[in-house]
Amino acid sequence: MTGIFRSIYSHGFVRAAVCIPSVRVADPIYNAEHTLGLARRASEMHAAVALFPEMGLSAYSNDDLFHQDALLDATVVAIGKVVEESKALTPVLLVGAPLRFEGKLFNCAVVIYRGAILGIVPKTYLPNYREFYEKRQFAAAREAVAREVTLLGQRVPFGSDIVFQASNVRDFGIHVEICEDVWTPVPPSTFGALAGATVLANLSASNITIGKADYRRDLCASQSGRCVAAYLYSAAGPGESTTDLAWDGHALIYENNELLAESTRFSADEQIIASDIDLERLAQDRMRLSSFHDTAGDYRERLREIRQVEFEFQIPEGEIGLLRHVERFPFVPNDAALRDERCYEAYNIQVHGLMKRLASTGLQKIVIGVSGGLDSTHALIVAARTMDRLGLPRKNILAFTMPGFATSDITLKNARGLMEALGTTAHEIDIRPSCLQMMRDLGHPFIGGEPVYDITFENVQAGERTSHLFRLANFHDGFVLGTGDLSELALGWCTYGVGDHMSHYNVNASVPKTLIQYLLRWVIGSKQFDSATSEILQSILDTEISPELVPHDADNNDKPAQSTEQKIGPYELQDFNIYYVTRYGFRPSKVAFLSQHAWGDKTHGGWPAGFDLAKRNEYDLPTIKKWLGTFLFRFFKTSQFKRSCIPNGPKVGSGGSLSPRGDWRAPSDSEANVWMDELKNNVPD
Numbered sequence: 001m002t003g004i005f006r007s008i009y010s011h012g013f014v015r016a017a018v019c020i021p022s023v024r025v026a027d028p029i030y031n032a033e034h035t036l037g038l039a040r041r042a043s044e045m046h047a048a049v050a051l052f053p054e055m056g057l058s059a060y061s062n063d064d065l066f067h068q069d070a071l072l073d074a075t076v077v078a079i080g081k082v083v084e085e086s087k088a089l090t091p092v093l094l095v096g097a098p099l100r101f102e103g104k105l106f107n108c109a110v111v112i113y114r115g116a117i118l119g120i121v122p123k124t125y126l127p128n129y130r131e132f133y134e135k136r137q138f139a140a141a142r143e144a145v146a147r148e149v150t151l152l153g154q155r156v157p158f159g160s161d162i163v164f165q166a167s168n169v170r171d172f173g174i175h176v177e178i179c180e181d182v183w184t185p186v187p188p189s190t191f192g193a194l195a196g197a198t199v200l201a202n203l204s205a206s207n208i209t210i211g212k213a214d215y216r217r218d219l220c221a222s223q224s225g226r227c228v229a230a231y232l233y234s235a236a237g238p239g240e241s242t243t244d245l246a247w248d249g250h251a252l253i254y255e256n257n258e259l260l261a262e263s264t265r266f267s268a269d270e271q272i273i274a275s276d277i278d279l280e281r282l283a284q285d286r287m288r289l290s291s292f293h294d295t296a297g298d299y300r301e302r303l304r305e306i307r308q309v310e311f312e313f314q315i316p317e318g319e320i321g322l323l324r325h326v327e328r329f330p331f332v333p334n335d336a337a338l339r340d341e342r343c344y345e346a347y348n349i350q351v352h353g354l355m356k357r358l359a360s361t362g363l364q365k366i367v368i369g370v371s372g373g374l375d376s377t378h379a380l381i382v383a384a385r386t387m388d389r390l391g392l393p394r395k396n397i398l399a400f401t402m403p404g405f406a407t408s409d410i411t412l413k414n415a416r417g418l419m420e421a422l423g424t425t426a427h428e429i430d431i432r433p434s435c436l437q438m439m440r441d442l443g444h445p446f447i448g449g450e451p452v453y454d455i456t457f458e459n460v461q462a463g464e465r466t467s468h469l470f471r472l473a474n475f476h477d478g479f480v481l482g483t484g485d486l487s488e489l490a491l492g493w494c495t496y497g498v499g500d501h502m503s504h505y506n507v508n509a510s511v512p513k514t515l516i517q518y519l520l521r522w523v524i525g526s527k528q529f530d531s532a533t534s535e536i537l538q539s540i541l542d543t544e545i546s547p548e549l550v551p552h553d554a555d556n557n558d559k560p561a562q563s564t565e566q567k568i569g570p571y572e573l574q575d576f577n578i579y580y581v582t583r584y585g586f587r588p589s590k591v592a593f594l595s596q597h598a599w600g601d602k603t604h605g606g607w608p609a610g611f612d613l614a615k616r617n618e619y620d621l622p623t624i625k626k627w628l629g630t631f632l633f634r635f636f637k638t639s640q641f642k643r644s645c646i647p648n649g650p651k652v653g654s655g656g657s658l659s660p661r662g663d664w665r666a667p668s669d670s671e672a673n674v675w676m677d678e679l680k681n682n683v684p685d
């Protein structure tokens, strides 16, 4: 991390603004004033780049007026004004203008930063069909002979083969193209991205017709996704000529196929939209995406020709908070429709995985330990749906609840109720006698009546359960269904080997705890099972999470002695940490910065349904730092050996499978110092 903690610019973000000024046709002085008005606002917002529409300084809809010298001269004067004022502004300004070079007229983007013109990019693909006549007035980029031109006394690079690269901000590279360029099969920005640009900007003057807005969104989303880049798009707005066409002022900011900001279309007022581009996220994804670099290799001759124009970016100072939304639950989308879709997918992936395994083994029975906790409950309902799909009776699920020294009445009641409600073959085995036998063999002080509840005491119970389950599977011709989830695996919160770590097939291995919680809510809400089952599921959701391996007070049976979240941290924070550390490889200070943004204030919107205000948590920075430290130490230092040998199970989400055969291969004997030190040194207490 460089700079102060509370600034986006210390965490790999740059702020992008897309502006839709009000224009007048053929009135460059008016247009320059309005361009500058929005440029000043972008600067006050600490933006690093501000994009304006195609030929915004002259207006786009001039038709043959473009061949009038008075208009072209006045446009150059307008550029001069913008260049002059840009000295005091923070963003790189991307403005559109018709410009004469080599006796031809080009439809250009002028790239201006702090009083300098960094370069001029002519449009590559001039539309000349239907309502477009650009070839009548303009020459295309390929017709240019010179690679440099002079404008306002400045000798500057000219061409569509330029990446504007900040020399002092890693991965801040801008490529510029103009409207139709992105409508083509091979947009110039594709090469810009392959040559290192992360911010692709499009100055557009797209007229509006019915249905076109969706098409623009698709184009920008897919270009940003394919290029693993940000895509900024600015269409012309109020004031363009409506002689034959209309204009809706459509501004868009995408990052890697995700919409970050969008203007209000058909606004009579000028607009500015802004969001923060996560350059590090893009760089991380590109680093992983081997096919991105294979493509660059295939086009290396062309990419070698691309000019890298460097500039030193003056990083805005002071505290600059994040402008974009960060989901509190990266595994549980805030948007209701998306969330339902996610639950449907996750649930069906799990069912599909288990169906295939049952079919291929030829076994028709599943053996499962049912604790009345979240994970085994979810695994059990996946098993029930799997039996339904295969046309097998649910009685083929051999469900065992196995109370031990610390089982509470409520979880036992829920376990019994659930096994029955789902129509499984329900059994109960008291594991205490076999645990006592093992502890006698070990010489454990508990046998002498001492209340010693150490790791051995805990693991003896988890081990006895697993041992029973595996032998029951042999005995009944079935296999053991694993229940441990992704969050437990990330934190090493399971008993290794002969314990809940092991099974024949684990449907939950790639499902984080927060998603399991939400999946159960979804199963209730979408009425996957009858109302008796749903009632029990709700009671399970309402019970505190505990491994129930340490006995509770005799007079407080409902309160577990062990609260998992008091020991390893709130799962909602740890799932956040898992996502950003494993999916993106972010350094701890960045994860803490994002976490504070998401979790620092519970009154902000964006909570999934079912979270009433009383149940919402908020966490201050010291708390976030503390639990992130717990996560980092457990994840990098102590628990990889558990992940290095886990049972088979389907990958469910992009945010993670921690299987070494899935997408996490790591040494079991690494150090955690670099993560712990980075957290300690860069996150304020």
Ligand SMILES: Nc1ncnc2c1ncn2[C@@H]1O[C@H](COP(=O)(O)OP(=O)(O)OC[C@H]2O[C@@H]([n+]3cccc(C(=O)O)c3)[C@H](O)[C@@H]2O)[C@@H](O)[C@H]1O
Binding pocket: 455, 458, 459, 462, 488, 492, 493, 494, 495, 496, 497, 499, 500, 546, 547, 549, 564, 638, 641, 668, 669
């Ligand atoms: N790098 C490494 N490579 C190979 N082996 C390594 C190792 N580091 C430790 N070990 C060995 O592994 C042992 C530690 O692992 P392990 O035996 O599992 O023991 P451990 O992780 O210490 O204990 C299990 C923990 O999981 C909790 N738990 C258990 C069951 C269910 C749940 C739940 O809520 O779902 C939670 C339980 O409360 C306890 O805190 C060490 O004693 C050592 O023998």
Ligand SMILES: Nc1ncnc2c1ncn2[C@@H]1O[C@H](COP(=O)(O)OP(=O)(O)OP(=O)(O)O)[C@@H](O)[C@H]1O
Binding pocket: 368, 369, 370, 371, 372, 373, 374, 375, 376, 377, 400, 401, 402, 403, 404, 407, 465, 483, 484, 500, 545, 546, 547, 548
């Ligand atoms: N009393 C029990 N009876 C039967 N099986 C159990 C019992 N306790 C634990 N298990 C088995 O061991 C697994 C791990 O136990 P643990 O208590 O961590 O999980 P859980 O209760 O299902 O879920 P969570 O930890 O999310 O509450 C369970 O999923 C279950 O398969």
Ligand SMILES: NC(=O)CC[C@H](N)C(=O)O
Binding pocket: 054, 127, 132, 178, 179, 180, 181, 183, 204, 205, 206, 207
């Ligand atoms: N200015 C342009 O290049 C407009 C062409 C583009 N295809 C559009 O319809 O928006």
